Amino acid sequence: MSAPRRILIYGVTGAGKTTAAIRIGERLGLPVVLADEIGWLPGWTNRPLDEQIAMAESAAAGDAWVFDSAYATWKDRVHPLADLVIGLDYPRWFSLQRVTRRALHRVITRQELFAGNRETWRQLLSRDSIVLWHFRSWKRKRRTMRAWVDDGSGPPVLLFRRARELERWIDDL
Template sequence: MSTTKATHAADVVPSRILLYGATGAGKTTAAVRLGEKLGLPVVLADEIGWLPQWVSRPVDEQIALVDDAVARDAWVFDSAYSSWRERVRPRADLIIGLDFPRWLSLLRVTRRAVRRVITREELFAGNRETWRQLLSRDSIVVWHFRSWRRKRRAMRAWAADATGPPVLLFRRPRDLERWIDAQPAHDQRDAT
């Protein structure tokens, strides 16, 4: 874990958290786990961004949904699309950057996509991944290659920016898991 601004972030139990990282890093899984542990509502970026049949929700509608969510006192976003990221980031009490090695997130996204194709797992808005999508130029695996470097630069820049929200950069999944485990459960916080 990077210690940039971490002292403040480690001492305060946040109520508005943005997870950020490469496609396949495990942002959604971590966000759901963190939301359950802290008793915070989880906002899934792909549920905002996509309609049925893999139709992208119009950006103005995405922004309206995001603005409604960030106006609340508590939330965990599992990511933020570039078209509305700056509506979420400044409102966050804490940003958790999953700054894992490229090979790890690539392995995870590929394995997850293949599993979803085989099992026909239903995703947000009733969408399902297909072999055709997985092998296309619009594949989630191709998106990983297109976006990985940009996302890494963004989280590292946020961590170096003393004027923004505190950022915890995790370089290994086990460090993220330890950090989540160390957070007080919402029922324990309420009792104090």
């Protein structure tokens, strides 16, 4: 198989999708599309859905890209166009410790994220916490990845169950 030119990374919250997308993009010389930059405006305001869809469709129309994820509301605009889907199907404990550690680091360092947003203690402890989102979305995202593998009619899926497997795969690109 020749190197894929359109890659969708999909996985549970905290799996490391963005880091993987950036590394793969650098390795293959492909532009990286960050889902959170499509989804969020300053002040943690959701971008209007029609704008998200238009942005995702525009990026997906390109001949080469790595999406670091695809929101449920527009993944059907990106997924069918992918040459390859990389599923990060890691154990809950692994992705949970990653998302928790990352969120704490961002709160403490006041790291600026997409659209100038920053995570705060209040947000981390609220109903909108990224850690709680992990619990709300984990089963659904796993089911989606596994359904894509079982279906077989869409783009090929590489399902990684351990971060080391993904690291080796990227190193071999």
